[in-house]
Amino acid sequence: MRLAALLIAFALPAQAGEIWVTNEKDDTVSVIDTDTLEVTRTIQTGERPRGIVFSSDYSRVYICASDSDTVQVMDPVTGEILHDLPSGEDPEQFALSPDGRHLYIANEDDAVTTVVDTQSRTVVAQINVGVEPEGMAVSPDGKIAITTSETTNMAHWIDTSTHALFANTLVDSRPRHAEFTADGAQLWVSSEIGGTVTVFDTATQAETGKIRFEITGVNADLIQPVGFMFTPDGGTVFVALGPSNHVAVINTATLEVEDYILVGRRVWHMAFSPDNSQLFTTNGVSGDVTVIDVAARTALKSIKVGRFPWGAAMRPTSN
């Protein structure tokens, strides 16, 4: 998916696109046009939509409808729900395998990670993990899946060929989100209550770094890292800091925080525009999306969406 986005970006510099935002308390998706920066469509979903991800060819969008206990598969052109996938109870976040075949779903109420075959629409495996699984990631080679559990405070390392856990590594309190670097060499995990981001070496599962945050005038315990994304060149990571209403900009080589950008209230997750020049953050409490100029590291605009926007995903549109 990352490669596809990159190729498209090079081929069409002014690539048009959309940012899809799930509105947790409106049961809708708001679709934002990345050129006009306006909401062009609002699409009904199941109850309490949170995680959202597109298939690698962008022909399908998967949406976690947490309170409907299902993953909905939608045609992004028509907004029609094509079918539901079995997801286990209370799906919150998920990750798609690089080949697009399997969805790895965190079932928050059940302390389980569910693996679903997107073609046969069946549950392939359920793996017992810690209490309140949330963050999900799959390594670029597809060999490792990660679930983070919010109350157990661990990253659980799953061998995707056997669906067995091969490591459980402690992180700080309430881990929320996990991402592999593009080369797969590192795993990054954010801890919301601990206020840190932990960096692991994938080969050894050993902790190699920890990032802390400090914003003048903001109490330390309100700086709560949640969603984050790497820039396509891998040099920078943007981290949403929840109720501190800031996004941190981290240099991935030095692990130094270089900037803090003020955004809307309780910032959750984010997505880049197709040309990666803009970053869109979902702000749960203020009910809007902040558009950030990636190069200048400044907020450009707020766009009102539905109630409690949570997840975000990008879809390029041809023009």
Next chain:
Amino acid sequence: MFKRTAMAALFSIALTPANAEVQVPVIYLQAKVALPPVLSNLDPVPADLGIAGAETALQDNLTTGGFLGHAYSLTVVKVEPGGDLIGAANDALARSGLMLLDATAADILRVADLPAAREALIFNVASGAPGLRDGDCRTNLLHSIPEDAMRTDALMQVLQSKRWTTLALVTGPKPGDVAFADALKRSAQKFGLAIAGEKDWTFDTDLRRAAAAEMPLFTQDLPDHDVLLVADEADDFGRYIEHNTWQPRPIAGSEGLEPMAWAPVLEQWGAVQLQNRFKDHAGRPMQSRDYAAWAALRAIGEGVTRTNAADPATLRDYLLSDAFALDGFKGRALTFRHWNGQLRQPIPVVNARALVVQAPVDGFLHQRNELDTLGLDEAESTCTAFKG
């Protein structure tokens, strides 16, 4: 032995992985108190109040412990009113140095001062008494239930932020009512609110029938006020005041707008997850004492997870260190105050249907941590047991 068994009902839940490297037995010791009769039968006190919170935390800890080779067990010991609390406590302390203690302030001190408790780590999960955080503090005693002043400070921050600063106060006759009224008065002074008038509730009519007739008259001669405070910690007459006052005024304190450690209306900050786990287990909504017991056993779990040890001294050191941070589903990390062992925590101020504001309220600042605007601060506490 027979006598002791008759006095103390024992329940034990244990799950022991065969390869467990660290055993973590925890005792929940409850000195039951005879509950006074109250006017309404609508909200009986659950028989498993507190205990069900500890049991929910046990499940959380067991799941985590399963990955780490840590085996937790919880033994509940109940002592009937007038029973041999000291005998039961000595038995319990012989089995484990980790104890959740559900008792009055006086009984908590009797247990904490036992020779057998000297090396133990005891969590007060029930008493908000100020003395336990002040001159009567004990080295071996931490508090996961908020002190009364944390709750009343939270309420006053909310009222001050709304500019509802002139108050009247109705206080019930029971010692708990009077203690809570004292805390309300101290907090009002701390945050610059005025209590313009006070009345003691002394009526013994059956308010289920007479509230509409009695309450307007009872509240008629209070000086003008923005909010009527009610100190009714026994949950006796307070429910009959709202919408029966002479002047149309909101009610706050033990009734109406209430500062709580936990309430069924909390849903932010992942609280729904904890509410659901608790409800699945106990079949009822989670209350403050359940939350205090849950937080205490989760703190033990977090300590064992991070230190790979279960001895009280190691855990106490860790819990009082800067490294400790517990996710308590209230949006900020929970930590222990190093000067008196009180668990620092936000206090939700709620009504029957929703969270109104969670304290600390924006704008109430503190040089160390905004949570320390709630309750006895370091400079005010005369506790010396935690020094050095």
